[in-house]
Amino acid sequence: MKQRFFFLIRLFLLYLCAFALTKPVFMLCNRATALETGFSFGLSEMVDVVLHGLPMDAATTGYLLAVPFLLVWTSLLIGGLKLRRLLTPYYIIVALLFATIVVIDTSLYAFWKFKLDATILNYIDDPTQALASVSTGYVIIRTLVALLLTALLAWLACRLTPSSFSPLPVVGMERNVLRHVGMVLTGGVLFLLIRGGVGESTMNVGHAYFSEHPFLNHSAVNPAFSVLSSFSKSEDFASKYDYLPEEERAALFAGLYPTDTEDVADTLLRTSRPHVLVILMEGYGGMFIEALGGAPEVSPNYNRLIREGVFFDRFYANSFRTDRGTVSTLSGHLSYPVTSIMKLPAKSQALPSIARTLLRQGYATDFLYGGDINFTNMKSYLHSMGYSRITGDEGFSLSERTSSAWGANDSITFERLYETIRQRPVDRLWHSVLLTLSSHEPFDVPYHRLEDERLNAFAYTDHCLGRFISRLKQLPAWDNLLVICLPDHGFLYNTFYTDPAFFHAPMLWLGGAIRQPRVIHTLMNQSDMAATLLSQLGLPHKDFPYSRNVLSKNYTYPFAYTTFADGFLFADSTGVTVFDNAQQKAVVCEPSDNGLREKRGKALLQTSYDDLAAMK
Numbered sequence: 001m002k003q004r005f006f007f008l009i010r011l012f013l014l015y016l017c018a019f020a021l022t023k024p025v026f027m028l029c030n031r032a033t034a035l036e037t038g039f040s041f042g043l044s045e046m047v048d049v050v051l052h053g054l055p056m057d058a059a060t061t062g063y064l065l066a067v068p069f070l071l072v073w074t075s076l077l078i079g080g081l082k083l084r085r086l087l088t089p090y091y092i093i094v095a096l097l098f099a100t101i102v103v104i105d106t107s108l109y110a111f112w113k114f115k116l117d118a119t120i121l122n123y124i125d126d127p128t129q130a131l132a133s134v135s136t137g138y139v140i141i142r143t144l145v146a147l148l149l150t151a152l153l154a155w156l157a158c159r160l161t162p163s164s165f166s167p168l169p170v171v172g173m174e175r176n177v178l179r180h181v182g183m184v185l186t187g188g189v190l191f192l193l194i195r196g197g198v199g200e201s202t203m204n205v206g207h208a209y210f211s212e213h214p215f216l217n218h219s220a221v222n223p224a225f226s227v228l229s230s231f232s233k234s235e236d237f238a239s240k241y242d243y244l245p246e247e248e249r250a251a252l253f254a255g256l257y258p259t260d261t262e263d264v265a266d267t268l269l270r271t272s273r274p275h276v277l278v279i280l281m282e283g284y285g286g287m288f289i290e291a292l293g294g295a296p297e298v299s300p301n302y303n304r305l306i307r308e309g310v311f312f313d314r315f316y317a318n319s320f321r322t323d324r325g326t327v328s329t330l331s332g333h334l335s336y337p338v339t340s341i342m343k344l345p346a347k348s349q350a351l352p353s354i355a356r357t358l359l360r361q362g363y364a365t366d367f368l369y370g371g372d373i374n375f376t377n378m379k380s381y382l383h384s385m386g387y388s389r390i391t392g393d394e395g396f397s398l399s400e401r402t403s404s405a406w407g408a409n410d411s412i413t414f415e416r417l418y419e420t421i422r423q424r425p426v427d428r429l430w431h432s433v434l435l436t437l438s439s440h441e442p443f444d445v446p447y448h449r450l451e452d453e454r455l456n457a458f459a460y461t462d463h464c465l466g467r468f469i470s471r472l473k474q475l476p477a478w479d480n481l482l483v484i485c486l487p488d489h490g491f492l493y494n495t496f497y498t499d500p501a502f503f504h505a506p507m508l509w510l511g512g513a514i515r516q517p518r519v520i521h522t523l524m525n526q527s528d529m530a531a532t533l534l535s536q537l538g539l540p541h542k543d544f545p546y547s548r549n550v551l552s553k554n555y556t557y558p559f560a561y562t563t564f565a566d567g568f569l570f571a572d573s574t575g576v577t578v579f580d581n582a583q584q585k586a587v588v589c590e591p592s593d594n595g596l597r598e599k600r601g602k603a604l605l606q607t608s609y610d611d612l613a614a615m616k
Contacts, residue, residue: 007160045216098150285487292506322435355386414468455493522558579598
């Protein structure tokens, strides 16, 4: 048995080292590309890249060991199995794929500026277009390198593989069962390597991200894993939801997002350069806010704070999931019903960003979350958006990050945020984001005010928020602080996605930077927060095409558009329509169906996917 286990270990180390060694090669070959962005690197950065990429390399290696592992297990049943003869064709195929992916990834990065993924399929039908910008010599040299790598890796794998295993001694039933148990355990180890551990999130491209500089993050990503994971996400986005002829789509879409809303017709702030804190409250829809007709007993602190700030009472969330809602908030982008752009790093990195805009104004930026920051590729998205310091569950002690099923509970993260703000220099501008998590299943919180465990979890977040704001008011930073509280999405509390109330959400601006308390009744979207905020700061937002300054004199057609699992909502002054794509019909039309809301919603959905297809 030792011979079998040692063979699997040696083969694992061969492929793992092969992947690891490609990373410094990738970096050196693309040094000029890094320098173009004003970034240089040395040995320490190369070591960091290798170390942060190892978990993804191990996961990819786990996939490659599946076939050898099964043959090793089979050898327990079939004595004298010709292992090397059976595995040689497999080794050649693996080596060829490895070499091809590595060489193409290293070569194309200078042109694409993102890791190799299923986008390469776009060029298979017409490879001449992909080769038009390079010379014949360029192609020949890289082909030869790929062939040499293929030969070397296949030869090494064959050298490590015995022709067959030595016969196992004949043993009793008990020892024989133990051998198979050992193989089951080995398979379990491979499964955990492939999955990326036992945490909430499975292995994804974002696991390798560790730096605020994209080049280092891209260098750490395993290109083979990037290709494999993107196959499941690759779609012909341009053909999705193709409801309308192009001319009709364009006519319906025209004017929905005016290009000039950067005027400041209504000033909410006393200063144009406040500290900016965004608190994204997990699932905290309008049904928990008394001022929006929600349950009166859940959020007494939020309801009290409404009287102290600027409250937007006709605010609609853009989506139904945290990954979508986070993008809508921080990038001012629309959401998609069956697609998460956060899970598509090559596309999400092209989005605009509040953080990047504020970085250019000298703001420090950071993001705090008590849960798994790798979930749904969140870390890679946040790095791409310009958040310099990102804290997830690993930034907390073991007792703190296990205080709830999802990670550090809200009292812990609010306390961490308070201490961070308290220790900051008052004269250094900063932009921070806190994403809460306690108002999420399984609703196990250290707070017991309401009998309904779901309502009690939301009440706990409200309790944490109220205490945090009260303490924050005592700090010097409060005088120049803008706090924006809004949900990532609503919560299905005794309702369905087709209920417009699910998307009706609260947004509250607080802080010493507020000029005076007031209520704003303008119909708007979560994605509009970005443009509205930047306009109040006197900053441009033309690179946020789906975000509108709702206080602009040019915001003449207020509407809200939001998506759920294969459906959308469109609301304007005439009413609200909820359209179910699966049923191909409007399931809600209030007060009546005028037909135009449905058409405009379809035009928006179709346009958003056309834009997603074109995004690079």
